[in-house]
Amino acid sequence: MLEQGTISIHTENIFPIIKKSLYSDHEIFLRELVSNAVDAIQKLKMVSRAGEYTGDVGEPEIQIAIDKEQKTLSISDNGIGMTAEEVKKYINQVAFSSAEEFIHKYQGKSDQPIIGHFGLGFYSSFMVAQKVEIDTLSYQEGATAVHWSCDGSPEFRLEDSPRTQRGTTITLTLQEEEQEYLEPARIKQLVKTYCDFMSVPIKLEDEVLNRQKAPWRESPNSLTKEDYLEFYRYLYPFQEEPLIWVHLNTDYPFILNGILYFPKLKPDVDVTQGQIKLFCNQVFVSDHCEEIIPKFLLPMRGVIDSTDIPLNVSRSALQMDRTVRRIADYISRKVGDRLKELYRDNKEEYIKAWQDIGTFVKFGALNDEKFKKQVEDIIIYRTTNEAKSGATSNVEVQSQEGDVWQDVTPQESETATLPYTTLKEYLERNKQRHENRVYYCTDQVTQATYVELHKNQGLEVLFLDSFIDTHFITFLEREYPDVKFSRVDSDLDETLLDQDKAAEIVDPKTNKTRSELIKELFQQALNKPKLNIRTEALKSDDPQGTPPAMVLLPEFMRRLQEMNAFMQQQSAQFPEEHILLVNTAHPLIQNLVSLNQGSILQGDTSSPSAELANMICHHVYDLALMAQKGFDAEGMKAFVERSNQVLTKLTERAAKS
Secondary structure, eight states: OOEEEEOBOOTTSOOTTTOGGGSSOTTHHHHHHHHHHHHHHHHHHHHHHTTSOOSOOOOOOEEEEEETTTTEEEEEEOSOOOOHHHHIIIIIBTTOOHHHHHHHHTTTSOSSOOOOOSSOGGGGGGGTEEEEEEEEEOSSTTOOOEEEEEOSSSEEEEEEOOOOSSEEEEEEEEOGGGGGGGSHHHHHHHHHHHSTTOSSOEEETTEEOOOOOOGGGSOGGGOOHHHHHHHHHHHSTTOOOOSEEEEEEEOSSSOEEEEEEEOOOOTTOOTTSOEEEEEETTEEEESOOTTTSOGGGTTOEEEEEOSSSOBOTTSSSBOOOHHHHHHHHHHHHHHHHHHHHHHHHOHHHHHHHHHHHHHHHHHHHHHOHHHHHHHTTSOEEEEOOSOOOSOBOOOEEEOTTSSOEEEOOOSSHHHHTOBEEEHHHHHHHTTTTSTTEEEEESOTTTTHHHHHHHHHTTOOEEEOOSTTHHHHHHHHHHHOTTOEEEETTTOOOGGGEEOOGGGGSEETTTTEEHHHHHHHHHHHHHOOTTEEEEEEEEOOSOGGGSOSEEEEOOHHHHHHHHHHHHHTTOOOOOOSSEEEEEETTSHHHHHHHHHHHHHHHTTOTTSHHHHHHHHHHHHHHHHHHHHTTOOOHHHHHHHHHHHHHHHHHHHHHHHHO
């Protein structure tokens, strides 16, 4: 026996053997031991390049072996090895990191990084092992092999070893409750999870388990589109292809490599949970790096790899500091640069991806002033503008029922191929017609009638119909304080209204204008004191093609109600106070007046004509509400009943005539 003694524990670090909760997952012991083995191989390359070792380095490899009878698991490398003095220094003094000292000594002599960073990784093996043994032979000429063993207590044994090959073997005699690590399938799964991109082949029974090549460490010029897509498919199998990607590569003022992808967003995506994988020198650390990625980019996917990210001792959590914030700023800037590059060089591809990347961009503009400055000129909106000067994209909209996007099945091709524009282009284009005013639509289906009215009179409408746009409109109003934003159903522009002179002629029999008769008729029939009824003639070459009535929701009142609902975490109810605009130019309304006048002349307000006129008023109002999805369950039930009654009355009259 060469020596017997007690392991030295620095007081500022807790010995993992005593404090096993230092590591949250037992399985990471394999990651730590394989990382150490890779370090040993990289160290040998470094001393060889420095001229301190002239022997044959050989083909680097790490061998994992399982002995179920002996209940042992071993990890072997053909790296630099250790002398007895180094074992005492690096193994027995728990808190001392050999990797840090080694890097300092050979700084600038290799482009291969050293993974080991904490000095405690080796001791994670005691989470699963009742006994740990080391057999090692140093590369140094004349070195003798050393055997070290420890049963989990602070006591160790250091003696000669029969080992004849340079390198190190760690042998774990597993605890009874940790026998799962004697199963080859379990080991393969752990290597794939944590060590798949390590640069050294990792073998089990002569089968190489890891991919070794890390695409994010390659030059972007050496990777093809298919390389990026193949890597994405590997990381996220059974997912739709990504839209675009950003390759990160910098070594100043920090080291960072990575590839980030913009995925197609799903309605059920949790934007607060990141799916970007964090690596440290090609060693997998975590599935979550929310502290590194700016909030608005959390739904992105891919890989971030950096040795400058301060992890805790178990590599499982981040420690916030200035470097992390600078890395987040760098990622944000690179994403912005990539989007601007795509907009400049391939606008058609940019527009095709906008349905998904638009959410990232708008959320980023809302939350990050620097990012907003980068992208403010490339935020685009679908528009009804007929001058189609750009590429188009299929339309998906969010239904009002919930956070679910639905495909719109267009009746005409133009519905599905609406062009895009920036806000500045919109304002410039409409400067003469309606300066500093933006008409927008939040639901292409329910507001289709209103949009069509605007289109027919040459008024351009922007579509702000994604789930983030409710907040984004408020943001735009702050950015453009001189611009008024009006939803198409909030009020009607004067250019949409016609001067219906016939409706203003006083009827000598009633001493009222037709507009007054229509308003009075609807007021009496509906009997809703909070309903504001307006009578206007909608401008159109075909009055039959316009709606007989429309529900308008004043912008201020609607937003106030939506804000209150949001503050109270409730769904916004249809506002009780709203406007019913009755179209006096529509043939149905004109016929309704004639029908009602006939019952008045007969002096019987309960006549069949009066009852039918009353029902039609309700029906017209119901149809206007339906266009706004203003029905609750009881309202829909009443609408169906009234519709049946109206149809019954009409068929009765038709049968009698």
